[in-house]
Every structure is written in structure tokens, then in C-alpha cells.
Amino acid sequence: xxxISLPKLTHELLSAYLRKGDIAIDATVGNGHDTAFLLAKVxxxxxxxxxxxxxTAIEATxxxxxxxxxxxxxxxSHAKLADYIPLGHVGKxxxxxxxxxxxxxxxxxxxxxxxxxxxxxxxxxxxxxxGGILTVLAYPGHPDGDxxxxxxxxxxxxxxxxxxxxxxxxxxxxxxxxxxxxxIDKICAYP
Ligand SMILES: C[S@@+](CC[C@H](N)C(=O)[O-])C[C@H]1O[C@@H](n2cnc3c(N)ncnc32)[C@H](O)[C@@H]1O
Numbered sequence: 644x645x646x647i648s649l650p651k652l653t654h655e656l657l658s659a660y661l662r663k664g665d666i667a668i669d670a671t672v673g674n675g676h677d678t679a680f681l682l683a684k685v686x687x688x689x690x691x692x693x694x695x696x697x698x699t700a701i702e703a704t705x706x707x708x709x710x711x712x713x714x715x716x717x718x719x720s721h722a723k724l725a726d727y728i729p730l731g732h733v734g735k736x737x738x739x740x741x742x743x744x745x746x747x748x749x750x751x752x753x754x755x756x757x758x759x760x761x762x763x764x765x766x767x768x769x770x771x772x773x774g775g776i777l778t779v780l781a782y783p784g785h786p787d788g789d790x791x792x793x794x795x796x797x798x799x800x801x802x803x804x805x806x807x808x809x810x811x812x813x814x815x816x817x818x819x820x821x822x823x824x825x826x827i828d829k830i831c832a833y834p
Contacts, residue, residue: 648814649812649814649822649824650677650742650780652812653677653740653742653778653824654677654680656778656826657680657684657776657778658684660738660774660775661681662684662737663686663688663689664685664686664689665685666685666692666735666736666737667681667685667690667737667739667740668691668694668724668736668738668739668770669691669692669694670694670724670739670767671721671740671743671755672693672694672695672703672716673695673700673703673747674700674703674704674747675693675704675708677740677742678704678714679707679708681740682711682713682714685713685737687711687713688713689713690713690715691713691714691715692717692728693715694719694720694721694727695716695717695746696718697746697749698718699746700746700749701718715727720759721741721760721766722760722762722766723766724763724766724767728770732770733769734770734832736767736770736771736772737772737775737776738775738776738778739771739776739777740778741763741767741780742780743780743781743782743788743791743795744781744782744785744788745785754786754787755791756791757791757794760791760795761795761798764779768829771829772829773829773831773832774828774829774830775829776826776827776828777826777827778824778825779795779824780822780823781795781823781824781825782822783819783820783821783822783823784822789820792823795825796825799811799825805830806829806830806831806832807827807829807830808828809826809827810825810826810827810828811826812826
């Protein structure tokens with residue numbers, strides 16, 4: 644059975660949610676490909692916030708996107724997401740992407756960590772609009788990624804089903820180490 648490309652699937656599915664003028668978050672900008680995708684979708688009247696703990700990732704994203712006025716890049720942990728999203732945008736975020744793991748082509752020892760990923764997911768779920776979507780792409784096949792993937796699964800399982808609708812895609816159902824994608828729709832403001 645052919646393996647599905649989950650980064651590609653993420654973009655395809657998000658295309659159905661994002662409109663010109665929307666506000667979106669890339670919680671892990673890395674080399675900037677997801678940020679560039681979000682910018683193209685929300686257009687010049689929209690806004691994108693991008694987080695990464697590595698200055699090299701922020702710089703790569705700045706260069707890839709030509710640093711437009713409607714992009715706010717933040718060199719800090721996504722765990723502090725709530726500190727950076729202005730009150731006027733809270734509850735109006737249409738999409739928030741988490742592409743976990745390490746910076747492709749970078750230092751593989753610097754990876755997302757469960758202790759910051761889970762608070763970041765909590766913060767993202769708070770700032771999300773009703774009708775918005777949170778996507779989490781996790782990689783159980785790299786060191787610590789298995790534990791982080793299991794914790795993300797547990798976090799999703801604990802979400803109120805009245806407030807969130809969770810779907811999960813496996814890139815290869817026969818391989819437990821294959822990447823996994825969660826799509827979390829916010830369907831209601833309060834549980
Ligand atoms: C798989 S890469 C992201 C790929 C990226 N979205 C792209 O399109 O190229 C994961 C990124 O998460 C970043 N990261 C790790 N811990 C983080 C944290 N606590 N907050 C924000 N970014 C983090 C890493 O520095 C790395 O650049």
C-alpha cells in the first residue's frame with residue numbers, strides 16, 4: 644500500500660478551512676514551508692504568527708517568505724503562545740499547525756518536547772476560533788518522538804467531545820513508527 648505524505652495531506656485538508664483574511668499560526672516554522680503555505684492561503688489581508696525556538700529556523704522562514712508585513716515571527720517556545728497572540732485575535736485563529744520533531748537539515752538533537760508541546764496544544768486550543776482547526780503531525784519513529792506521539796494521543800483523547808472533534812490519519816497503518824496526523828476541529832466555544 645503506498646504511504647501517504649502527511650505534510651501534503653495537511654495542506655490539502657487545511658485548504659478547505661482557510662480563506663483570504665484569516666488568521667493562522669505555525670507553531671513550529673522550521674524551514675518555513677508550512678508558513679509560506681499559510682501566507683498564500685490567508686492572503687495579504689490575513690495574518691500568520693510563526694514560532695520556533697531556533698533563530699536559524701526563524702531566519703530560514705524569513706528568507707523563504709520574503710518577510711511580509713502580515714507575518715509575525717517569534718523566536719520563542721510555542722508553550723508561550725498565549726503571551727504573543729493579541730487579545731483581539733484570541734478566539735479568531737482559523738488554523739494552528741504543529742509539525743513536531745526536528746528541523747530538517749538542522750541539529751537533530753533539538754526536537755519538540757512533550758513538556759512544552761502539551762501546554763502549547765492547550766494554548767492553541769484556547770485561541771482557536773469555533774470552526775477553526777488544529778493540526779498536529781507527530782513522528783513516533785525518532786528518539787523521544789514515540790513518547791511525544793503517545794502523549795499527544797492521550798491529550799486528544801481527553802478533549803471534550805462537545806467542544807472538539809478529533810480525527811487521526813496514519814501514513815502507514817502497518818508501521819507503528821510511521822508519522823501520524825491529528826486534525827482537531829473546534830466545534831463549540833465551551834465544553
Ligand atoms: C519538523 S520541524 C517543522 C517543519 C516546518 N513546519 C517546515 O515547514 O519546514 C520542527 C521545528 O520545531 C521547532 N521546535 C522545537 N521545539 C519547539 C518549541 N518548544 N517551540 C517552537 N518550536 C519548536 C524546531 O526547532 C524545528 O524547527
